[in-house]
Amino acid sequence: MRLFIFGVGFSSKAFVEAARDQFDWIGGTTRSEEKAAQLKEMGVEPFLFDGEAATDAIREALRTATHVLVSIAPNDGGDPVLNAFLADLAKAQPQWIAYLSTVGVYGDHDGAWVTEETECKPVSLRSRQRVAAESQWLQFAHDTDTRLLILRLSGIYGKGRNGFVNLERGTAKRVIKPGQVFNRIHAEDIAGVLKASLSTSAAGIYNVSDDEPAPPQDVVTYAAELMGVAPPPEIPFEEANMSPMGRSFYGETKRVDNAKVKRDMNYTFAYPTYRVALDALWRDGYK
Numbered sequence: 001m002r003l004f005i006f007g008v009g010f011s012s013k014a015f016v017e018a019a020r021d022q023f024d025w026i027g028g029t030t031r032s033e034e035k036a037a038q039l040k041e042m043g044v045e046p047f048l049f050d051g052e053a054a055t056d057a058i059r060e061a062l063r064t065a066t067h068v069l070v071s072i073a074p075n076d077g078g079d080p081v082l083n084a085f086l087a088d089l090a091k092a093q094p095q096w097i098a099y100l101s102t103v104g105v106y107g108d109h110d111g112a113w114v115t116e117e118t119e120c121k122p123v124s125l126r127s128r129q130r131v132a133a134e135s136q137w138l139q140f141a142h143d144t145d146t147r148l149l150i151l152r153l154s155g156i157y158g159k160g161r162n163g164f165v166n167l168e169r170g171t172a173k174r175v176i177k178p179g180q181v182f183n184r185i186h187a188e189d190i191a192g193v194l195k196a197s198l199s200t201s202a203a204g205i206y207n208v209s210d211d212e213p214a215p216p217q218d219v220v221t222y223a224a225e226l227m228g229v230a231p232p233p234e235i236p237f238e239e240a241n242m243s244p245m246g247r248s249f250y251g252e253t254k255r256v257d258n259a260k261v262k263r264d265m266n267y268t269f270a271y272p273t274y275r276v277a278l279d280a281l282w283r284d285g286y287k
Contacts, residue, residue: 001095004028004058004065006049006081007072008039011100011156011190015069016044018191022198027061029072051075054084062088067096069194073126074133082136090144097141098149098194103183103209105131105152109254111179116152116205116260124248134205147203151193154209154256158187163223163278164286167232172224174217175250177237181213182249183256186271196265206264209256211272219274226282 003019005012005028016026020043029049030036036046047058051072062068062085070081077083089097106114107121122128134150141148157163166172185208193208217234224231237250261267271277 001066002026002064003067003069004061005044005069005071007070008035008044009071010158010161011153011187012069012071013042014158014187014191015194016042018188019195019198022195023067027065029058049084051080052084054088058085059088062092062094065092065094067198068094068098070097070099070137074129076129079133079136082133082140086140089140089146093144093146096147096149096198097137098151098197099134099137100190101130101134101150101152102127103152103154103207103254103256104252105134106252106254106256108252111181111253111255113255113257114207115257116207123252141203147201149197149203150205151190151208152205152256153190154183154185154207156185156187156190157277159281159285160287161187162281162286163219164227164281167220167223167227167229172220172232173240173242174220174232174234175237175240175242176217176234177250180237180250180253181215181255182253183209183213184219184274184277185209186277189269189271192270193261193265193267196267200265202264206261207256207258208261209258210269210274210277211258212274213255214274219278222275223278226278 001023002025003023008028008030027045027047028039029047039046072080104127105120105122106118107123120131122131137148190208221231
């Protein structure tokens with residue numbers, strides 16, 4: 001089997017580490033020569049892709065790719081991969097395409113539980129773009145009879161990207177907004193779901209999220225307790241100094257149901273709650 005990744009980043013690198021023994025060859029795109037060298041060091045053949053211009057090298061790689069993972073954000077023009085390589089993917093007919101999306105597509109549901117059947121009511125521009133990109137991929141899968149998985153991911157964290165790192169850097173905040181909860185997902189569980197899907201016939205849309213939606217300040221407090229440091233002061237949401245993007249996250253609250261991925265892929269989450277994950281990161285190394 002041969003895997004091609006569009007956008008080798010935090011989550012897709014975790015998949016490479018988890019499933020490299022499943023593939024005879026792995027290639028992936030990046031935007032810079034510096035990052036290309038890093039990919040080569042981890043055993044991934046690098047390809048430069050600026051998100052717009054198709055290249056002959058990528059076209060040739062897609063010709064023999066059996067599996068394609070898409071981890072590139074859409075823009076106003078739609079999905080960059082389909083815009084540049086739709087005909088190539090249609091001709092190659094890979095066995096498996098996985099598209100990494102976001103639970104942001106659901107928008108605000110006032111704290112109610114959402115499933116894959118819940119209506120999407122995206123609020124932010126980036127979430128509206130994701131809904132449009134998902135539609136493009138679903139249409140492609142329909143037109144070409146391609147097996148497609150769309151994984152809607154909650155807030156991603158893991159080694160090198162977590163509450164301990166934020167506390168150490170002094171960037172952690174405890175912003176208080178009554179009723180606000182978020183789900184999260186450890187990068188290793190994203191990788192685990194992708195790997196599990198390889199040995200199933202699962203297709204369609206899946207929420208990839210932990211079991212416990214929780215107030216964001218609780219996660220910061222728990223991490224501080226494990227580190228033995230004082231947590232940052234509580235700040236009312238109205239008074240918090242946040243970027244527009246950061247503030248936009250607090251405009252949506254929902255609880256994400258993950259029963260479908262457990263059922264269809266017989267998957268057991270390694271990190272079902274933030275406490276289990278933070279305990280492991282503190283024990284095994286969080287950087």
